[in-house]
Amino acid sequence: MSVNCAASKICKSVEFFTCVVSVSGGAFPPEFAGPITNLTVPLGRDATFTCLVKHLGGYRVGWLKVDTKAIQAIHDHVITHNNRVSVSHSDHTMWKLHIKSVQREDEGLYMCQINTDPMKSQTGMLSITVPPDFIPEDTSSDVMIHEGKQVKLTCRARGVPPPRIAWRREDGKNIIIRKPFAGSALNQKSHVSPVSEYQGEELNLTKISRNEMGVYLCIATNGVPPAVSKRIFINVHFSPVIHVPNQLVGAPLGTDVLLECFVEASPKSINYWVKDNAMIISSQQHDVQTTVKSQFEVRMALTIRNLQKHDVGTYKCVAKNSLGEVESSIRLYEISGPAKTQKARPSFYDEEDETVFGSAEMEKMENKPLSVDNAINGHMGYPSVATPVPTVRIGKKRPTISASSNADRRRATELLVVLLTLILTGHRCQ
Secondary structure: OEEEEEEEEEEOOEEEEEEEEEOOOOOOOOEEOOOOOOEEEEOOOOEEEEEEEEOOOOOOEEEEEOOOOEEEEEOOEEOOOOOOEEEEEEOOOEEEEEEOOOOHHHOEEEEEEEOOOOOEEEEEEEEEEEEEEEOHHHOOOOEEEEOOOOEEEEOOEEEEOOOEEEEEEOOOOOEEEEEEOOOOOOOOOEEEEEEOOEEOOEEEEOOOOHHHOEEEEEEEEOOOOOOEEEEEEEEEEEEEEEEEOOOEEEEOOOOOEEEEEEEEEEOOOEEEEEEOOEEEOOOOOEEEEEEEOOOOEEEEEEEEOOOOHHHOEEEEEEEEEOOEEEEEEEEEEEOOOOOOOOOOOOOOOOOOOOEEEOHHHHHHHOOOOOOOOEEEEOEOOEOOOOOOOEOEEEOOOOOOOOHHHHHHHHHHHHHHHHHHHHHHHHHHHO
16 A cells, blocks of 8 residues: 655646555556547536546546646545535446536536556546527617617627527518618618518618517527527507598488598507597497507598488598697588389399499599509698599499389280180170
């Protein structure tokens, strides 16, 4: 039995002294049977180094963390105070160092030693990967922007290896990238590129429109699960705009009439109908409905039941929000039409249903170019002007049945019966 103290240089500036009690013996000196495999382990997982030794005899195996010069274990005994570290071996040939739930401080170079003279050693590297995580102070939150302005979204994340940042829209629509042409100012014409995904930590959106409103996803990935994403909502504000399909509507008395307006506004507007300076609410005669078409568009619908003389006139749809107010007019007038009680039709007349054409359909029939939908923009302090677009009702002419024609038919039938009776009587007399 002997006591050996050896001084070994781990690196240029670190010298490690080891004193172990050993029993020499065996025909062959101990040596390593293979190198230590480097490890790359995700944060929080377990790591195990394996040191293969042959002809160990009475010599001992030790483990050392190189950067801190801390002895981890000697043979079967754990020296470090880190309770996540343990050792095991099999047949004195396979020696293992176990590190449970690895942390960032566990990363580094580990040495397996045999206390020969001179000492024999080999090293293995523990690398720890870290999944991406956003840096809150460097990442944008929800933003509000006026239409036509510019907004910059920033998204930064940390992790090992460094994360890659990608941008997408939550609704699946393209991201619109506008870049000025060379030599032109920012507010001049620009090159527009729609992309499904944009790469980079910063996303610049210029001349933003209402159609670009919505949730944008910042996604950080580095190959270490899980990937992370952050939702950033861009709220584009603009004053109300009203689109009216038909500003001139005609209908017969006694029928139900539908008037409609389409409103775009952000923030959401207060919408209502007015006639003769009085607000219209849902009642037995009026049905007021509002249908959401998108996050900034609604459809206003007013149904007037059983149209009467006093219902004819001008109706206004009004929209207000914090940025402005706008209104548009629809003129409702009476047109002649069949009474509801008139149902008599000749059996020989094959009548088709009456068809109602709007202005667009009329222009198609006449081979004229379609008229552009009326858009009335509301701005604070500016009046709105509308151009009427009439709706034309076209009906087929129906044949009329008069009372005099029916009487003539009855007389002819009676004469025919009398004539047949006389003929039969004459035959019997013969």
